[in-house]
Every structure is written in structure tokens, then in C-alpha cells.
Amino acid sequence: MRALEVNALGFTWRSLFCHICRLESLGPVVATRMKGRNYVSSSVEDIREERLEIRVSRPPADRVYRAVARSAGAVTLVVMGLIFLFLLLRSWPALRDARWSFLTESKWNPDAHQFGIFALMILTFEIAIVALTIAVPVSIATALYITEYAPRAVRRPLTSLVDLLAAVPSIVFGLWGRAYLEPRMVNLSKWLARHLGFIPIFKVTTNTFAGSTFIAGVVVSLMVIPICTAVIREVFSQAPPGEKEGALALGGTRWGMIRAVVLPFGRGGIIGGSMLGLGRALGETIAVALIISPITDKTIHIIQGGGNSIAALIANRFFESSPFAQRALMAAGLALFVVTLLVNAGASAIVSRSRSGAATEI
Amino acid sequence: MSQTITPPSAPPQALQDDEIRVKIRRFDRADAAALGACALSAFCLDWLVYERLTPLSGGLGFWICWYAAFLLMYGFVAREQRGPLAAKDRVASVVMASTGIVVVVALSFVLGYVVFRGYHALRTNFFTQTQEFTGPLSKATDGGGAHAIIGTIEEVGLATLICVPLGVLSAVFLNEVGGRMARPLRTLVDAMSAVPSILAGLFIYVALNLSLGLHFSGFLAALALSILMLPTVTRAAEVVLRLVPGGLREGALALGGTEWRVSRMVVLPTARIGLVTAVILGIARVVGETAPLIFTAFGNPKTNANPFSGAQQALPLMIWQLYKQPLAGPVQRAWTAAFVLVIIVLALFLIARVIGGRGPGHVGFVRRRLNDRRNRVQ
Numbered sequence: 156m157r158a159l160e161v162n163a164l165g166f167t168w169r170s171l172f173c174h175i176c177r178l179e180s181l182g183p184v185v186a187t188r189m190k191g192r193n194y195v196s197s198s199v200e201d202i203r204e205e206r207l208e209i210r211v212s213r214p215p216a217d218r219v220y221r222a223v224a225r226s227a228g229a230v231t232l233v234v235m236g237l238i239f240l241f242l243l244l245r246s247w248p249a250l251r252d253a254r255w256s257f258l259t260e261s262k263w264n265p266d267a268h269q270f271g272i273f274a275l276m277i278l279t280f281e282i283a284i285v286a287l288t289i290a291v292p293v294s295i296a297t298a299l300y301i302t303e304y305a306p307r308a309v310r311r312p313l314t315s316l317v318d319l320l321a322a323v324p325s326i327v328f329g330l331w332g333r334a335y336l337e338p339r340m341v342n343l344s345k346w347l348a349r350h351l352g353f354i355p356i357f358k359v360t361t362n363t364f365a366g367s368t369f370i371a372g373v374v375v376s377l378m379v380i381p382i383c384t385a386v387i388r389e390v391f392s393q394a395p396p397g398e399k400e401g402a403l404a405l406g407g408t409r410w411g412m413i414r415a416v417v418l419p420f421g422r423g424g425i426i427g428g429s430m431l432g433l434g435r436a437l438g439e440t441i442a443v444a445l446i447i448s449p450i451t452d453k454t455i456h457i458i459q460g461g462g463n464s465i466a467a468l469i470a471n472r473f474f475e476s477s478p479f480a481q482r483a484l485m486a487a488g489l490a491l492f493v494v495t496l497l498v499n500a501g502a503s504a505i506v507s508r509s510r511s512g513a514a515t516e517i
Numbered sequence: 518m519s520q521t522i523t524p525p526s527a528p529p530q531a532l533q534d535d536e537i538r539v540k541i542r543r544f545d546r547a548d549a550a551a552l553g554a555c556a557l558s559a560f561c562l563d564w565l566v567y568e569r570l571t572p573l574s575g576g577l578g579f580w581i582c583w584y585a586a587f588l589l590m591y592g593f594v595a596r597e598q599r600g601p602l603a604a605k606d607r608v609a610s611v612v613m614a615s616t617g618i619v620v621v622v623a624l625s626f627v628l629g630y631v632v633f634r635g636y637h638a639l640r641t642n643f644f645t646q647t648q649e650f651t652g653p654l655s656k657a658t659d660g661g662g663a664h665a666i667i668g669t670i671e672e673v674g675l676a677t678l679i680c681v682p683l684g685v686l687s688a689v690f691l692n693e694v695g696g697r698m699a700r701p702l703r704t705l706v707d708a709m710s711a712v713p714s715i716l717a718g719l720f721i722y723v724a725l726n727l728s729l730g731l732h733f734s735g736f737l738a739a740l741a742l743s744i745l746m747l748p749t750v751t752r753a754a755e756v757v758l759r760l761v762p763g764g765l766r767e768g769a770l771a772l773g774g775t776e777w778r779v780s781r782m783v784v785l786p787t788a789r790i791g792l793v794t795a796v797i798l799g800i801a802r803v804v805g806e807t808a809p810l811i812f813t814a815f816g817n818p819k820t821n822a823n824p825f826s827g828a829q830q831a832l833p834l835m836i837w838q839l840y841k842q843p844l845a846g847p848v849q850r851a852w853t854a855a856f857v858l859v860i861i862v863l864a865l866f867l868i869a870r871v872i873g874g875r876g877p878g879h880v881g882f883v884r885r886r887l888n889d890r891r892n893r894v895q
Contacts, residue, residue, distance in 0.1 A: 213776070220777035224694045227686030228702050231709055231751070234744060238712070238720045245723045293616055300617030304610060313621065319866045320624040322798070323859070324805020325714075326833050330840060330855055331627045334634070343577045350573065377627065380620060408606035431711065438713025440808040441837065466715045470808055473719075488719050496708050503707035 238492060246486035249479065257486065263451035263468075265476070265483035272465075272490045274453035278368065279464040279491070281457055282443060283436035285372025286379050290436075291429045293376075294383035301384075302391040303413060314388065321381035329442035332374035337446065340370045344458040359459040366448030368462035374446060375439050379432040386431055386506070390424025391417055427506030434499040438491065440466035465491045551594050552611070559587035588612065628859060635856025638849050643857065648818040648835070648850075653842050657849035662857065664820040665835040668735060669861075671824040672814060672831055673804050675739030676746050681796055683743075684750030685785075688795075691751070692758040693780055703755075710748035717744040718809030726812075733815035735824030738831065741809035750799040757791030758784065790872055797869035801862055807833040832858045 213221070243250075250257055252268055260271020301313050344364040351357040394417045402412040418425075444467035448460050451468070465487045473484055563583040567573050573582075588608060595604035643661040651660030687706070691699050721741040725731045761784050769779040785792070810816075815828040816838050832854055839851035 216778075217776045220775075220780070221694050224686050224690035225696075225698070227683050228690035228698065230683055231687060231702065231706055231747065234747075235705060235709055235712075237724065238716065238744075241720055241724045241728070242716075245727065293620055296613050296616035297620045300613040304613050305617065313617075315870055316621060316625070319863070320628075322801040322805075322862055322866055323624075323628065324807070324833055324862065326805060326807045326836050327631055327855055327859055328627060330836070330851070331630055333840075335630055339577070346573070346578045377624065381624065384620070408602060410606040410609035411602070413609070434711035438711065438716070440713065440715040441833075445837075445840070466713050466808070469715055469719065470811060473812070485719065485723065488716050491713060492716050495711055495713055499708040499711040500704055503704045507703070 235496075239489070242485050242489040242492060246482050246489055249482035249486045252479075253483075253486075261453055263483075265480035270483050272487055274451060275463060275465050275468060275487060276490065276494075277453045278450075278462050279437055279466075281368045281455075282372045282375060282439075282447075282462060282464050283433055285369055285457060286376040286436040287429060287433055289373065289376040290379040290383055290432055291425075294380050294387055294428065294432070295425060297380070297384045298388035298391050299413060299417070301388050302394075303409065303417065317381050317384050317388070321385055323378075323381075325378060325439060325442045326445075328374055328378050329445035332370070332377075332442060333445050336374060337365055337370055340373065341365055344369060347458055356455055356457050358456050360456060361459050361461075363448075363460035364458065366446060366460045366462070368447070368457040371443050371446045371462060371464075372457070374442050375436050378439065378442060379436050382435055383428045383432040386428035387421065387424050390421045390428075390506070394420045423505055423508065427502045430498055430502030430505065434495045434502065437464075437498065438466055438495050439464070440470050443467040444470045551598070552591065555591040555594055556587055559583055559590050562586055584615075628863075631852070631855050631859050634852040635854075635859075638853045639856060643853060647820050648830075648839075649820075651818075651850075653844045653847055655846055657846045657853075659846070660850065662832060662835055662850075662854050664817065665830040665832045665854065666857075667820060667822055668814065668817075668824075668829040668831045669804065669833075671822070672735045672738040672742060672810075672829065673800055675736060675824060676742035676803060677796065677800060679739065679743040680746045680750050680799060684747055684795070684799065685754050685792060687747075687751040688754035688758055689780060689785075691755050693776070693784060706748045706751050709744075710752065712744065713808075714745055714806050715808035715811075717741045718812035720744070721809070722812035732826075733813060733828040734826055735814055735821070735829035738810050738814035738829065739824065741813045742803040742806060745806060745809065746799040746803045749802045750795050753795030753798050754788075754792055757788045757795055760791065761787045793872055794869045797865055797872070801865040801869065804865065805833050805858055805862055807837050810834040811837070832861075 249265065249270075253260065253270060257271050259273055260269065261274040263270050263275060297317070301310060301317070305313055341364045344367060347357045348359045348364075352359065398416045398420075399412055402415050403409075407415060443464045447462045447464070447467055449463050449468065449471060450461040451463060454461065469484050469488055473481060476484060560583055563579065563586050567579055567582050573579075588611065591611060592604050592608045595607040599607075638657045640658050640661075642658070643663075644666065645663055646661035647664040648660045648662070649664075687702075691703055691706075718741045721737050721744075725737055725740070726733070731737060765783050765787060766779055769783045770776075774782070810831050810833065814831050814834060816834050817828040817830045821827050821829045836851045836854045836858065839847040839854070842848070
């Protein structure tokens with residue numbers, strides 16, 4: 156733009172180019188030298204960046220301080236790397252034995268050298284999907300209730316309560332699910348099988364309903380709800396008040412305001428919170444291990460007894476297994492690690508990139 | 518020019534008694550009546566259709582159908598009264614409020630159920646005795662969890678000792694030092710906060726037991742727990758550090774302080790209370806973790822007060838092991854231990870809230886006395 160103006164004043168392109176190459180300041184066009192290259196810039200940001208570059212010579216104490224803080228930060232990186240490395244090294248013989256069929260094989264019979272992650276991964280995801288199907292709408296509604304509907308006086312206590320429930324140990328949920336919920340859920344499962352059995356996922360082929368993917372998923376959903384709600388509420392509460400008031404002032408109802416301002420603003424938080432919940436649901440161990448009746452074949456009949464998750468399989472089987480089967484279980488753990496890591500890094504990136512996530516804590 | 522000079526806009530007057538204050542968004546008696554009537558008639562209709570006319574049965578199904586019928590009815594009534602736009606708003610309000618209340622009640626019910634199942638078998642011997650001389654067939658009130666409480670305190674305490682410096686320093690790095698690595702590290706810390714807890718235990722088992730030959734001990738459990746605790750502490754501490762006003766930092770730097778002294782003498786003391794809260798939240802997160810302990814502490818019916826050698830017990834692990842025995846006595850003891858665990862988590866959380874309720878820069882009683890004394894000496 157600037158160059159065109161200059162050109163209109165009577166410079167030829169050639170002379171313009173020469174000027175730039177010689178680093179002459181050409182009226183308002185600023186040519187600077189950055190990183191050893193000729194660089195033409197007329198934007199204010201670049202000039203400011205150039206001018207503000209102050210070289211600081213730090214005292215030794217500060218250099219030590221920075222190094223210590225940096226290495227503390229690096230511990231996270233190192234630990235994550237080590238987890239991956241050690242699981243990979245230890246499970247390598249099993250992985251080499253199974254080769255690519257580790258990803259496609261459905262049977263889990265390591266001692267017969269026939270094992271793969273396929274069915275287990277599907278079963279793990281089934282529990283997580285059941286949990287999220289319940290948890291995500293409920294969390295959104297709860298977060299909206301806390302931020303928009305609840306009387307001002309109870310907002311803080313409700314927020315604290317949700318945070319507290321996120322800290323309730325998973326074994327407590329497991330005990331409750333096993334002792335209280337399961338006998339009652341069995342009736343609901345029977346009801347679903349009888350009246351909605353024509354839908355494939357509600358079909359049953361056996362007559363047992365206890366220890367099903369469905370029941371485990373419901374218990375996991377109760378554990379996921381506080382975490383999802385906390386993230387989503389945080390994002391909703393940062394919705395710009397000016398836009399909210401604007402929507403109301405234009406005559407919108409409260410629901411209209413929520414749909415026009417709060418939900419679009421919080422979309423990043425909803426997606427991120429759900430994915431964070433997915434990560435938790437995939438890795439949930441003890442509650443699932445207490446409730447599920449373990450199977451290792453894939454099934455889509457979620458309300459009949461029998462299901463599994465990789466974490467529960469490791470917890471239940473590890474010390475009863477032969478050394479080779481232990482390595483196979485470590486390989487399964489490695490797969491779980493990679494999947495949860497991807498899911499959660501994705502969630503974190505979505506929350507922090509979205510307009511809403513500038514200061515969101517997960 | 519007969520222009521009357523109007524006085525400058527009158528100062529806002531207080532509301533007179535005889536003026537009626539307009540309330541936007543009123544919920545009056547008629548609305549309450551409509552709500553109640555819809556709930557009641559939906560119940561009757563549901564009973565008639567669900568219980569009598571169709572071959573449906575089951576308690577939970579009944580309430581789900583009732584809720585659906587209630588929402589439909591309320592929608593129609595609100596539409597008749599106030600038009601479609603307001604009806605949508607009303608139904609949305611009812612859905613949000615009922616979901617919020619149901620969630621809070623249901624989750625509180627879980628805690629209440631544990632208290633209900635656990636409290637009546639709690640005797641003082643739970644805090645003094647162990648499971649050493651208790652078998653599957655002994656009474657529910659026999660033995661205790663003293664060994665597990667000792668183990669939990671030691672394991673969580675060691676994990677805290679490891680995590681507090683690391684977590685706070687990481688938060689300092691993310692917020693004070695910064696640089697190119699800060700953003701990816703923040704993502705990584707988030708990802709680490711969701712490492713499945715069992716994998717933390719499995720990793721410690723694989724790395725230290727299988728590879729280095731260290732045997733089960735409370736220390737290994739503490740290491741596994743600190744993997745889970747570190748990201749929680751880091752993120753919570755980072756949020757707290759972000760709340761410290763930038764003016765304080767800049768003022769200290771302008772006075773010629775080095776970065777190290779600014780952090781140590783201005784930023785960290787200002788955020789002290791928030792940092793304590795962060796640590797307590799981290800403790801509450803890991804005190805109930807079971808899965809990592811299976812691979813590291815392993816469990817032990819006797820008291821083992823030395824966390825550096827030999828298998829150790831912990832409360833969640835004790836619950837897990839007792840509950841897996843299909844007999845009334847051990848199962849009841851598991852409930853009792855779960856009750857104690859819930860109380861511990863509640864207490865930790867309450868402490869965190871009470872301390873964390875104060876803003877950054879709050880100077881407590883003890884601190885004030887110390888400051889006074891120091892000033893007097895100088």
C-alpha cells in the first residue's frame with residue numbers, strides 16, 4: 156500500500172527496489188535490518204518490536220533463578236517422556252510379538268500370543284461415550300444454572316460444592332455405584348431392553364443386566380459431571396457482560412440472550428470441557444473395575460452384563476498374569492496413555508485458542 | 518429570548534415510598550401456581566398412562582416420563598399465557614434449574630449414602646487398631662485402619678514435599694519467567710493432569726521396581742501420587758500468580774530489584790494464601806487415589822511406619838482390598854474406611870476454601886505478629 160503511494164509520486168519500481176536494497180529510508184517506509192536480512196516494513200508493530208528490543212544483562216542470581224524455574228518446568232516434560240519411554244521399552248517384546256495385529260486383533264489372550272487392543276479400545280470408548288452422553292448436556296445446563304439462573308447468594312456456595320464433588324475419590328463413587336445404583340439400574344436396563352430392544356444398542360442376548368457398560372457409564376458420568384461443569388462454568392462466567400446486557404436491552408428473553416451470547420462465546424469451553432471429561436472417562440479405573448463384569452470381546456449391547464476398560468483390565472489382571480501377559484497389559488496401557496494424551500492436549504488447545512479461554516483453568 | 522433556564526439535571530433522588538419499583542423478570546404467584554398445577558396434572562396423566570393404560574413399569578422410567586409430560590404441559594400453559602417467545606424462555610429456565618438442582622442433590626446424595634453406610638460401624642478402635650488380627654469372618658467393628666491412616670499421611674505427605682517446590686516453581690516459570698516454552702508447557706501440564714491414575718502407578722512400578730529393583734514401599738506410592746498431584750498444584754498456583762497485580766512487580770523491578778528478589782519478596786508472599794490453597798487442592802485430589810497404590814504401596818495388614826521400605830497400607834487401597842472380599846464384615850469395614858476418607862477429603866476442602874476465600878495479599882494474625890516483631894527489632 157505504502158509502496159504504491161510512493162510509486163504514484165513518481166518513483167519507478169526499479170528505483171524503489173534500489174532504495175530498499177540500500178537500506179535508505181524512503182520517506183515513511185522504514186527499512187530495517189533484522190536477523191541479517193534486508194527487511195522492509197511499514198507496519199507499526201514491527202517498528203515497535205525493533206525499538207523496544209533492550210538487551211538486558213542479568214545478574215548471576217537471576218540467571219540461576221531462571222535456570223531453576225525452567226528446569227522445574229522441564230520436569231513435567233521429562234516425566235511425560237519417561238512414562239512413554241518406559242512403557243514402550245517394557246512392552247516392546249509383546250508389541251514385537253503382536254506386530255500390527257496389536258491394533259486390529261479383538262481377542263485378548265496374551266498367553267496364546269493372540270492379543271490386540273481393538274475390542275478393548277471399543278469397550279473403553281463405549282463406557283466413555285455413555286458417560287459423556289449423560290454428562291455433557293447435564294454439565295452445560297448446570298453451568299448455565301450456576302452462572303445465569305441461580306440467585307446471586309447461592310452462586311458461590313454452588314461453585315464450591317461442584318469443585319468439592321470433583322475431589323470426591325473415585326473409589327467412593329465405585330462403592331456407591333455398586334451398592335446403591337446397580338440394583339436400581341438393573342430395573343431400568345430391563346425396561347429399556349423390553350421396550351426399546353429393537354434398537355441395536357439396547358438389544359440383549361443374555362439375561363444378565365448387572366455389571367454392564369451402561370451402569371458403569373452412568374457412574375463414570377457422575378464423576379465426570381463436576382469436572383466438565385467446573386470448566387464450562389468458568390468459561391460461561393467470562394462471557395462479556397456488555398454483550399449480554401445488549402442482548403437483553405434489545406428485548407431478548409434470558410434464553411434468547413444465552414443462545415445469542417453465552418453459548419457461542421462458550422463454545423470453546425464446552426468442547427474443551429467435554430474432551431477433558433472424555434480423557435477422565437477413558438482413564439477411569441477403580442469405579443469401573445468395581446462395577447463391570449469383565450469381558451474381552453467386543454459388543455455393542457451396552458445394557459447387558461459385561462464390558463471392560465483398559466484401565467480396569469490392568470487393575471484386575473496385572474498381578475495374576477504371566478510375565479508376557481504383563482508386558483501385553485503394559486502395551487495396552489501405552490495405547491491408553493497415547494489416546495488420553497492426544498484427547499487432553501486437544502482439549503487444552505481448543506480451550507486456550509477459543510475466544511473464551513484466555514484465563515481458563517482446567 | 519424568553520428561554521427559561523432549566524436547572525442542570527436534578528440529582529438522582531432516592532425512590533419514594535409511593536412509587537412502584539418495576540421489577541423485570543418477575544416470578545409471581547400465578548407463575549408458581551401454573552408450575553405447581555402442571556407438575557401435579559403431569560403426575561396424574563403419567564400415572565394413568567404409564568401405570569394403567571400401557572404395559573410400562575419401573576420407577577425411574579415413571580419419573581422420566583413425568584418430567585417429559587411436565588415440560589410439555591408447562592410449555593403449552595406458558596404459550597397460552599405469554600406467547601411462544603416467553604414460553605421458550607420459561608421452559609429453558611425450568612430445565613436449567615431442575616438439572617442444576619438434581620445434579621447437586623444427586624452428588625450430595627452419594628456423599629450422604631457413604632456417611633449413612635459408614636458411620637454406624639465407626640468405633641474409636643478404628644483409629645487405634647489395625648487389620649493385622651482381623652480375618653474375613655470377624656465382626657464388622659473389629660480391627661481398625663490406624664495402619665492405613667498412617668500410610669496415607671506418610672504417602673501423601675511425601676508427595677506434597679515433592680510437589681510443592683516443583684509445582685510452585687513450574688507455576689513461576691509459566692507466569693513470571695515465561696518465554697517460548699511457556700505455552701507448550703501449559704498444554705503439556707494440562708495433558709499431564711489427565712494421565713490415567715493407574716498409568717502413574719504402572720509407570721513407577723515399571724521404572725523403579727522392574728528396572729531398578731526397588732520393592733513396594735510408601736515412597737514409590739508417594740512418587741506415583743506426585744505425578745498426579747504436580748499438574749493440579751501447578752495449574753492452581755499459576756492461576757493464583759496471575760492474580761498478583763502487575764503494578765507490584767513493576768514497582769519492585771523499578772526499585773532495582775532483580776527478578777529473583779521480586780519473585781521471592783513480592784510475588785510469592787503476595788500470593789502466599791492462594792498457593793496454600795493450591796497445595797491443599799492438590800492433596801485433596803490425590804488422597805483418595807486407589808489405582809496407583811495397587812502397583813506401588815501394595816497394601817499391608819500391619820502397621821509399617823517406615824515409608825522407605827516394605828509394603829504399606831493406605832485408606833483407599835484398604836477400601837478396595839476389603840470390598841473385594843464378598844463377606845459382610847470386610848465390606849462393612851470398607852464402608853467405614855470410605856466414611857473416614859470422605860470426612861478427610863471434606864475437611865481438606867473446607868480448609869482450602871476458608872483459607873482461599875481471602876484475597877491475595879491478606880495478612881493473617883500470625884503473620885501480622887511476626888511482621889510486628891521484626892519491625893520492632895529493626
